[in-house]
Structure formats: structure tokens, C-alpha cells
Amino acid sequence: MTPRRTLLALALAACAALPVQAQVGDWPKRQPVRLVSVFPPGGSVDQVARILAQQLTQQLGQTVIVENKVGASGSIGTGFVAHAAPDGYTYAVVFDTHGVNPSLIPNMPFDTKKDLAPVALLGTAPMVIATPVASEYKSFGDVVAASKAKKNVNFGTVGSGSLGHLAMALLGKNGGLEWTHVPYKGGGPLMQDAVAGHVPLSVASIVVTKPHIDSKRLRPLAVTTSKRSPDLPDVPTVAESGYAGFDAPAWWGVLTSARVPPEIVRRMNEEINKALKNPEVAGKLQGQGMTIVGGTPEAAKAFIDQQIDTWAVVVRENNIKAE
Template sequence: MNPTRRILFAALALLACAAAPLQAQTGDWPKRQPVRLVAVFPPGGSVDQVSRILAQQLTTQLGQTVIVENKVGASGVIGTHAVLSAPPDGYTYAVVFDTHGVNPSLMPSMPYDTRKDIAPVIVIGTAPMVIATPAASEYKTFADVLAAAKGKKNISFGSVGSGSLSHLAMAMLVRRGGLEMTHVPYKGGGPLMQDAVAGHVPLSVASVFVTKPHIDSKRLRPLAVTTAKRAPELPDVPTVAESGFPDFDARAWWGVLASARVPPEIVHRMNDEINKALQVPEIAQKLAGQGIALMGGSPEAATAFIDRQIETWAVVVKENNIKPE
């Protein structure tokens, strides 16, 4: 055998040896160890709750423990980066909120490239956001809020984080309506709801998922929803569009992400398992009961959805000169 052919065969043998461990790892997934869902916002918020609903069902389906870890900060960037820094073996995933689609335009120096370094697994669903006020508030309707804000009474509103869709939706509203409002960012829906029900912030803007339990308990009064149509869970609550802002439509969303280095076959298997979980009546009822319209679908559909979110909200960030706080 000539030297060139020897080198070629040696190279092919090395490639085969390198591929063998990877094939073994992908073939026995998820038997080797627990699967981690990293919730990128604090306990008590919608990301945490969605993660725990999924984890319980996935544990049953996979025959493997699925644990939830909260890694919070920087509107989800810290938790997402932790997932990308983990071994790309398909055992670590990020559960993210709508901030994921805003962060690229808001934080140009993030420690990862959202499009290149991440493999979207699935978009779980979307939901309206609710503008609410404490039960004892002077604001009885959304019209009261608009009148006060137009009358130069600067009103504070709390969001689930700087750069979140709740923040950007209100920024659009303030700009279009010529309103005076001050943004108070929180580190997730849990902390926001604690201050909202305690009356420490006049307005809260968060998903139906995280707000509705406090509406049901009469501690918060809903004033408006941010989707084009009224929310089925809150049929008596008007939309922002009905209140003088035609075509106003902004909705929260939740997704599951993996590192782009995770083998595609594992990403697709995880996608299959989550789609199955969303079809379980009890799981679908829990999520729908909190205002989430389920999406599911393929990793490719998730990628297309998130790309559109990145493009849409980049325009809003630029137009409103929004900076990270």
C-alpha cells in the first residue's frame, strides 16, 4: 500500500474512533444521568412554573429524573449561557421567556451568539400580557390610567425585566400615547407579583399565566390585555387596542433551547417528548388554564418563530432607544 493510501486509511480510522463514543452517548440518551431544565428566571414566575409542569411529565415519559434549576440574571442571559457552557450531551436545556428574542438587540456584548450557538428545541406557547393594578388602587379602569398619564401624573409600571416584552410593550404604548410613565424592572414574574399584590408598584405588566392567580384571589385588578383580541380567560377585560391603540398586539412566549453542539438527533428526540407532553390532557389543561395557547411543532418551526421575534423587537428597541438597566 502506498504512503498516501496509508495516511488516508489512518485518518478514516481515527474519525471512526472519534465518532464511536458520540454514537454510544446519543444511542443511550437519556439513560446515563438526570436531565436538567434550567429555568432562566426566579422561582414563582411563569418560566419556573412551566419548567416544573414539563419536568414532572417528562420524568414519567423518559423514565429518567428531570430536574429544574433556577439560574437567573441579565434577562435570561446568565441561565442560557450556563446551558451553553455545559457538556453538549443533551442532558441540559434552557427554558426561556420572551426576553430571549429581545436580548440580541438590547445586549450587543452577550457571551454567545443567539443564532449560531443555540439550537431551539420547541416553542411551548404564547399568552396575552395583563396590565393590572392592586385591588385598592385608585385606577378602576385602563382609561383612568391613560387619563392620569396624559395629565402628566408620572405612573410607575413594573415588568418582569428590562428588555422583556412587557417592558417593550409599555414602551410602545408610552410613545404612541404621549404618556408619562416610569419603568421599574424586576428579576422575573415572582418578584414582580410580590410587590404588585403588596401595592408597592401602581401597575404590573406580566403574562396571564403569572397574573391570573392574583386576579382570581382579588388581590389584583386587571385593566387591559396586550393582545389584539380579548383573552378567553379574562373575557371582560378590554384590550389595549380597544382603548385607542389600534393594531396593538404583544404576547409573551416560552421556549426550550439546547446548545447548537448537541447532536441533532437528541434535539429532535427531546422535541418529540415535549410535543407528547403537551398533548397529555392534564398538562395541556394546566398550561391552557393559565392562559397559554400551546404551539409545539418542530425545532425548525421554533427557529423560524424565534428569528421573527428577534427581528420584530429589534425595531422596537431601536425606535424607543431602550437600554439595558
């Protein structure tokens, strides 16, 4: 290439980069920022998105709005964000189903790992394995003993393919345990049957379960995270109950299109981390049963990729199908 052509090529490349540089430089002044809640109003994802939006509006000096784009276990809203303009103004607030969907939902119109960029892992929370207070199960060890004795052990979750379902499938596979899954249409119906004694075990989020523990209608047997929950400090982990290394947390994260300039992703990550350290925001999120995590986009990606890979194996080995 001649010197003149080399200079021309460099000039064209510089011109092509100008819109992106301008876009990065004036973010987020150009327009409101959208947080897409991939689940309906009233659920934990929507509540987390609204808590975050209020604080980010103050920090950014720009309106941050929450839009609900729901369906297909959160994949519809996530797909919308994956295909949105890569200008740094559209983000998805997702739940742990994000790590399960790639293996449960065939032919999703986006590649979870390639088309989305994790911005931040907001936090994690345990699920609680609980039983009615009148139950014969006084500890998780009693449940294990019943299973090994080939008794019919049933457990209910919020749905087929839910994290609770997969966690119990993983535990059964690794521990040589047999039990029967009873799927419900959400946490409300599950809790109704659990407190009435119609299902001997429930596996659901701490947010859904704790009110019934507090009212002495359910007895907690174990939590599914690697560490005990601050909300239930006397309840052992599954790992403590003889299954070392077991960890199946619920989690919340923020993602954006993988085509968004990394400089904007980094700046949004910094703002989210700042918001998570605000005492009022932290208090509200902890009220959802969340243990706040934060950290870098790289740490979020490593966590989410690990979740995707872990649950893909569980889905495949147990032939689990979505409802």
C-alpha cells in the same frame, strides 16, 4: 488524492463520527437529563420546568432533574447551557426575558442566536394592563385619551427592561402616546401599589394580575396578545382597542446547546410535544395562564428570533437600560 488516501480519509471520518452516532443512539440512557430553570424556585419558569420534568421522567424512562441557575434576567443559566457538553442531557427552560437580554445586557459570554438551539416553544400568555377599581380609567381608550390630552399617565411594571416596559414603550412609539414608566422590584411590590391605588396602571402577567381582578380590586383594561385570553374572555386586546397587529406575549421555551446533534434535538422536541398533549400536564400549565403552543424546533427558532429582533429595535429607539 490517491484511491488509498481517499479510503483512509473516509475511514477516519467514519471513526470520528462513531462517538456522536453512539451518543445519539443510546440517548437518553447514559445519565439523567437536566432542565436548567434560569429563574429561582417559586416563579413561573421553575414551576413550568418541574411540571415538564415529572412528565418527561415517565416518558423517557430516565430521571429528569431541575436545577436552578439564576441571575442576570436568566442569562446566567442560559449561558451555562450554551457552554454545556453537547450530549443532549442539558436544557434551559427560559422566559420571555431571553428575547430581550441580547439588547439589554452588554457583553454576554454567548451569542443567543448562534450558541443556542431552540428545542420547543412551550406556550405564550398575555400580560394584562389593569387599573385600580376606583380609577378614572374605565377602558384602554380612556388611557389613550388621557395620554393624548397630555395628562400625566404613569404605568408600573415588574422592572426596567421587562417585557411590560418594552411593550408599553413600543405602543407609545407606534401610537404617538406619552406615559411615564414606574419600575418595581417584581410582581409582588407592583401589585401591592396597584391595588392600593399608588400607581394608576399596572402591566404584568395574567398569573400575577388575575387574583386581584377576581377579588375586584383591579379592573382589566386590555391584554397584550393578539388574541383574547381564555382566562379573561371579556377583556379586549390592545389590537382591538385601535392598534392593529400589536402583539407582546409572555412566553416559555426550551433550549439547548447549538452543538447538540440535531437528531437528539428532534427527539427531545417530540417528547416535549407529547408531554404538552398530556391532559394533566396541559391542565397544570394552563393553570399558569399559559396557552400551549408546542410545534417544531424550526417554529420555535422563528418565534424566538422574531422576539429578539423586535425588542432590540424597541430598546435601541427608546434608549432603555437594564436596572
